[in-house]
Amino acid sequence: MPAILDSTSIVILSAQLHLNLYPATVDARQCEQELVRNHLRILFSIPPDRHTIVTGSPPKPLIAEASAQIMHHIHANGQPYMHLWDLLWKYMDHGLASQGHTGELIGRGLAIYTMDHAINSLPPASICELKYQTPVTVTNYYKALLTDEAWEELCQSIPANRAQLTYASANTTFEDMFKGAYFHFSHYGQANDISPMQSSHAWAYWL
Secondary structure (H helix, E strand, C coil), X not given: CCCCCCHHHHHHHHHHHCCCCCCCCHHHHHHHHHHHHCCCCEEEECCCCCCCCEEECCCCXXXXXXXXXXXXXXXXXXXXXXXXXXXXXXXXXXXXXXXXXXXXXXXXXXXHHHHHHHHHCCCHHHCCCCHHHCCEEHHHHHHHHCCHHHHHHHHCCCCCCHHHXXXXXXXXXXXXXXXXXXXXXXCCCCCCCCCCCCHHHHHHHHC
């Protein structure tokens, strides 16, 4: 049976995509409370009004790896256990995601999906022991992201600001420029969220 949108699939997706549950809907609040109660999401803080809670899934590479392994599991009948885009659509359609963050969520999903696809396309000998922590060349990443036609156009392109560059740099194609460069990421986190940190008890964190 394929995965459905429930607390389990939300935890798996959140480990890679950093899902923020939108507290304005009843379903989101109930889901958030259930995840915290079952130790599947961390409670960061409770505002004084106690109407909402601040929770999250801290970015952990090992948890992200386990999430990716589960996400890409294939049943004996050849069907994938999780359909990423179906689950993300239901997540947004059920009002669990803030409308203002929908575009960012789709972007994160596309980036992780592309990275995983690029890793799955590598020969087994070049894949790390933790499979979805494997670095991917920039060229392989864009090959996985784009259509064949779009990739051919990109790889032969030269810088748009070539008039400001040296002759050698101005005539170097995208493929040659980035042939030794790698992408290395497996999950997303939110580094600029200061809501859990309050100055009134910051001393406790230092202790």
